[in-house]
């Protein structure tokens with residue numbers, strides 16, 4: 146079974162583009178657990194206390210989503226498991242997880258990666274689509290979406306957190322080599338509000354999928 150994963154910083158447009166791709170391919174999106182996530186607001190209120198727990202929560206949910214997504218062709222995951230480590234290590238570097246928590250998490254992730262359902266027949270998704278946005282765009286999209294606990298007005302120190310996260314995504318994408326990948330310019334292509342831009346982006350994704358699969362969709 147084949148699966149497409151979206152990647153990108155907070156507010157990059159992953160959920161929006163996931164939905165568009167799934168609509169086009171007649172498949173289903175497996176969203177990140179956000180609205181029913183009881184740990185996420187706790188994390189934003191007290192990151193030092195909840196960074197590790199949140200990470201375990203996301204890892205568990207993401208693993209379940211991957212298994213479900215693999216039930217049918219062309220399903221879409223709205224964040225990859227490969228980004229979990231990036232987010233956790235940023236938090237650890239900010240002193241929100243201790244060395245033991247980092248060690249336990251890294252070992253658990255490694256173990257779980259070995260058990261990923263992808264591994265049964267191939268070890269990676271068909272395609273990873275990274276949406277790259279500038280820091281300014283990231284901030285404006287987070288504001289536009291309006292989740293209270295993600296706003297700078299809720300916690301001004303989020304400014305530095307978001308800035309560093311956006312910066313680390315650059316290197317993360319360059320080094321990512323688990324599957325075929327492609328990048329969408331989320332600053333230039335307003336695929337949410339501009340129908341023409343949406344068509345362009347969908348075509349880019351379809352072309353890349355055809356290239357990596359060696360067959361017409």
Ligand SMILES: Nc1ncnc2c1ncn2[C@@H]1O[C@H](COP(=O)(O)OP(=O)(O)O)[C@@H](O)[C@H]1O
Nearest residue numbers: 155156157158159160161286290334335336337
């Ligand atoms: N390319 C885009 N152009 C304009 N608005 C966008 C674009 N991508 C996302 N948005 C808007 O930004 C906000 C965050 O998008 P979302 O898809 O939830 O991002 P993510 O899932 O990456 O966190 C939403 O309000 C969405 O409508």
Ligand SMILES: Nc1nc2c(ncn2[C@H]2C[C@H](O)[C@@H](COP(=O)(O)O)O2)c(=O)[nH]1
Nearest residue numbers: 154155156177179199203229232233295
């Ligand atoms: N500390 C972590 N936070 C995470 C992780 N995965 C998601 N998140 C947060 C970031 C956003 O506030 C929210 C949803 O993310 P979107 O990018 O979809 O808006 O959840 C993680 O692994 N660690």
